[in-house]
Amino acid sequence: MMYTILIGIAVIATIFSLYMTVSIMRKQQHKEVDHIHPTVAKHPLLANPIVILYIAFPVLVLIGGLVWWYLS
Numbered sequence: 001m002m003y004t005i006l007i008g009i010a011v012i013a014t015i016f017s018l019y020m021t022v023s024i025m026r027k028q029q030h031k032e033v034d035h036i037h038p039t040v041a042k043h044p045l046l047a048n049p050i051v052i053l054y055i056a057f058p059v060l061v062l063i064g065g066l067v068w069w070y071l072s
Helices: 002-029 038-042 049-071
Strands: none
Touching: 002 049
């Protein structure tokens, strides 16, 4: 029961953080930025390492937890 609550809180925090990051990125796109890389200009979400970490971190934690559970 406790693990379910903790997983739920982690999922909610991750989704909220991703939403806030994307909303801030959209606001920042309207400002002019000097020396921006062309890849970032074309794909601001996919080229952003923070967004990639928001997606990759929970997946890696889940895989690590499953490996730890399997080996225990």
